Amino acid sequence: MVSPTDPEFAANIARFTGFADVYDAHRPRPPAALADVLCALAGVERPALVVDLGCGTGSSTRYWAERAEVVIGVEPSADMRRQAEAATEAANVTYRAGLSHETGIPDHCADIITCSQSLHWMLPEPTFAEAARVLRPNGVFAAYDYDWPPITPRWEAQAAYTRFRAGIGPLIQTHPVEDGLVSFEKEGHLERMGRSGRFRFTREFMLHHADEGSAERLVGLALSLGAVQTLLKLGLSPAEIGIDRLRDELSPLLGTATERWYWTSRVRVGIM
Secondary structure: OOOOOOHHHHHHHHHOOOOHHHHHHHOOOOOOHHHHHHHHHHOOOOOOEEEEEOOOOOHHHHOOOOOOOEEEEEOOOHHHHHHHHHHOOOOOEEEEOOEOOEOOOOOOOEEEEEEEOOHHHOOHHHHHHHHHHHEEEEEEEEEEEEOOOOEOOOHHHHHHHHHHHHHHHHHHHHOOOOOOOOOOOHHHHHHHHHHHOOOOEEEEEEEEEEEEEOHHHHHHHHHOOHHHHHHHHOOOOHHHHOHHHHHHHHHHHHOOOOEEEEEEEEEEEEEO
């Protein structure tokens, strides 16, 4: 039996260990419209059960607390689960250790299964097979990812973040950042879903939402990246990674002000 400590996923779990507080503080929450769309597609006003695979620190799980009867977050990283449990007050939201393709959840009991910024870390066909087992007929599987960085009023801040991301590329190539990782290109999600034969219908659409951010949060988003955290664990300094430069570029642009940010979510859905 596969377990959350299965060696095949050891590198993935290690990648997301040690910075759950940073991740939870700076990553965006799901768009408000997502629940409306998924409930409509599932034909339910209030789902009996929503399962959130690869739930991380639980922000995408807690999102459903007032919309569903029961919500279960499945996450292999004990560090991330501890953060999720500490941040969750709703009694109808629980978390369990597990992998996306072996959740331990009973057959055909969920109305909706979601993967927030996580499907690319999962084995596609086994994950879709598990979704088909857990979802009831006409249930909805939805994987959604954000475009990075968010649109900010100061385009210069977006440019600074984009330069930072480009700058860590060579470091990833010259250090063992991706050794042992199980990962897949996000752009292939929809094609893999359709090819699996597990869904009667698949499609992709985009949702938009706004929140607020600052120079500190944009630096925090950079620090929430698994690649950046792996480089730090390998002993590189924030200056070597480019964090210090990013902060220095953003400070005169944004100061301590908070401004409106705009996010785009790419949602891939499959109907059982």
